[in-house]
Amino acid sequence: MNTETLAARRVVLDLLESVLRRSVPLDDALDQHRGLAGLEPRDRAFVRLLTATVIRRLGQIDAVVMSMLARPDLPKGGVLDILRVSAAQLLFLGTPAHAAVDTGVELAVGKGLAGMKGLINAVLRRMAREGAELVAAQDAGRLNTPDWLWLSWRQHYGTGHTRAIVDAHLVEAPLDITVKGDPRAWAERLEATLLPTGTLRRAAGGSVTELPGFGEGAWWVQDAAAALPARLLGDVAGLNVIDLCAAPGGKTAQLAAAGARVTAVDRSAPRLERLSRNMERLGLSATTVVADAARWQPDELADAVLLDAPCSATGTIRRHPDVARLKTPEDVGRLSTVQRRLLDRAIDMVKPGGMVVYCTCSLQPEEGDEQLSKLLSRRQDVMVEPVIPVDLAYGPDADATALAPLVTDAGDVRTSPGHWADLGGLDGFFMTRLRRTA
Structure with missing residues (x-):
């Protein structure tokens, strides 16, 4: 040897x-x-x-x-x-x-x-x-899943859906790419599959920096599900948008590329520095603020706020298998408290009539639909703006029928590693679109 x-x-x-x-x-x-x-x-x-x-x-x-x-x-x-x-x-x-x-x-x-x-x-x-x-x-999926996660998912999603989740975790996630424009042309150039959401997907492996378009700042790496929350804000051109807990910056880049004036807030200075370097490579700009989003106050209310809240990240296990070994039920409880505080602050930062998108890359109900239910029960100045499948599509000719399983009956979005298994799956996200009414 x-x-x-x-x-x-x-x-x-x-x-x-x-x-x-x-x-x-x-x-x-x-x-x-x-x-x-x-x-x-x-x-x-x-x-x-x-x-x-x-x-x-x-x-x-x-x-x-x-x-x-x-x-x-x-x-x-x-x-x-x-x-x-x-x-x-x-x-x-x-x-x-x-x-x-x-x-x-x-x-x-x-x-x-x-x-x-x-x-x-x-x-x-x-x-x-x-x-x-x-x-x-x-039973590979069950053996590799800690008991607390298996029981939580089975109770919330049922055995069949839980099986799809844990089986998806056995396979390394593909490489997903968000482009600044012309996804069809870049799909051909990158030899990638164009997903109905507009994300380009390639098999994992190889050097990302050697792929066409990286050096010229034409695209960035971002899971297909992670690219959806920014899309829920609709046309943001010319709007003042706050991206809370913004690093590493994929959503900031999406908003800036769509013409928004973005303020990216994150408590980690090193992570914001990395965000700024990425934005420079992409030829995009945003105002960055190092601050705790739970305490920071903008100079003026925003047209829209995107909050990708800190969470247990159990939706990302296929990309980060260590999450299954590091996170505990206590983490979920602690982070749920953080999310509640941040969600209230996000609503307070937006103008009456403005929009807030809340999302977490978690499969735990405490960090998703249960968090939303508690918000609606304690605040009268916000309502859900229901999502429909075409809101997730990258263009009018995209296959909206493939997007329908991602939208819940309540009009929220729930993606899962078990979704689109034949295409390589998705990270698990919960996302909801809220309108401030007063």
């Missing part, structure tokens, strides 16, 4: 330690790891893929590892992570058995676990023989 291969897998072990034991989000762990930049681009991509695969398939992997052990509990710390990394390669990434086994043993030696070589070797050799059959018999 060459030095570069071992170095990449050592980085994976470090990342798993950060995510699974220190509760660091995977993207942050990747940004913070000093050794990652020293790897070749191909090895960096493999590190990300292997780490995400372990986390995405953690329930399945641990079940297989458990079945290979004589003791009724999993080994601790470094030994367990070495087995997980090797299992992900054996069971899901197609790594040759001898390479995965040998790497596992060498990682143990490098981690000062030479005394566990025999156990690791025996478990992995048996896994190479029997693992595929065990995986084929597993």
Whole structure:
């Protein structure tokens, strides 16, 4: 096993330690790891893929590892992570058995676990023989979903829809792109599928910055569902629009590209700096304000406000599998309180007759329709402006029938990883359009 291969897998072990034991989000762990930049681009991509695969398939992997052990509990710390990394390669990434086994043993030696070589070797050799059959018999979606999420979703959405959600989480999300204009032409140039919402979709993988149009600022990466809230505001040309909790800036870019005068508010200065750099690349402009949106007051009331509120992000698990391992029911309760405060502030910032779009990238009802119900019960100066499917379409010739499943009977929008499964799914969002009436 060459030095570069071992170095990449050592980085994976470090990342798993950060995510699974220190509760660091995977993207942050990747940004913070000093050794990652020293790897070749191909090895960096493999590190990300292997780490995400372990986390995405953690329930399945641990079940297989458990079945290979004589003791009724999993080994601790470094030994367990070495087995997980090797299992992900054996069971899901197609790594040759001898390479995965040998790497596992060498990682143990490098981690000062030479005394566990025999156990690791025996478990992995048996896994190479029997693992595929065990995986084929597993209930993959259920095993990889924490109990609290499974129970919450099943109660709210029903078993069938929950099955569609957890099955979608097993597959890496595609690359979604929002263009400033002419989506049909860019779909051809980027060899992408044009979705009914106007988003362009490509298979995941490769260098985003090397794709046509990136350098000239013709488009940006944004999940298809995340591109919908800004569209719910309708024609914003010439309007003063506040984008609360704006970073990383996809919605800010949409609003600016549509001709709005945008004020982007976020409490994180570094994230707003990144937003500003993205806007510069795209040739767009917005006023940025570093502030807590729950306390900030605009100089004048806006024509419209878009609030993409902080949330549990359980709708993004297919893109961020670590969310399933890091978030808890307590997070949902805490964030629901934050959302309530921000939603009231958003309404206070808009003119009478103006519009507010509230959204969260969460599948939890407490952060979606339940939040809306509580708002309507405590405030008399706001009403729902119902959404219809054509509001989500990018043009008059788009297939509105494909958009109908995204609109609820109440006129809100609920997207789910199980929607458009044949096209690659969607992130899970709740969004509602509100009109201030007084």
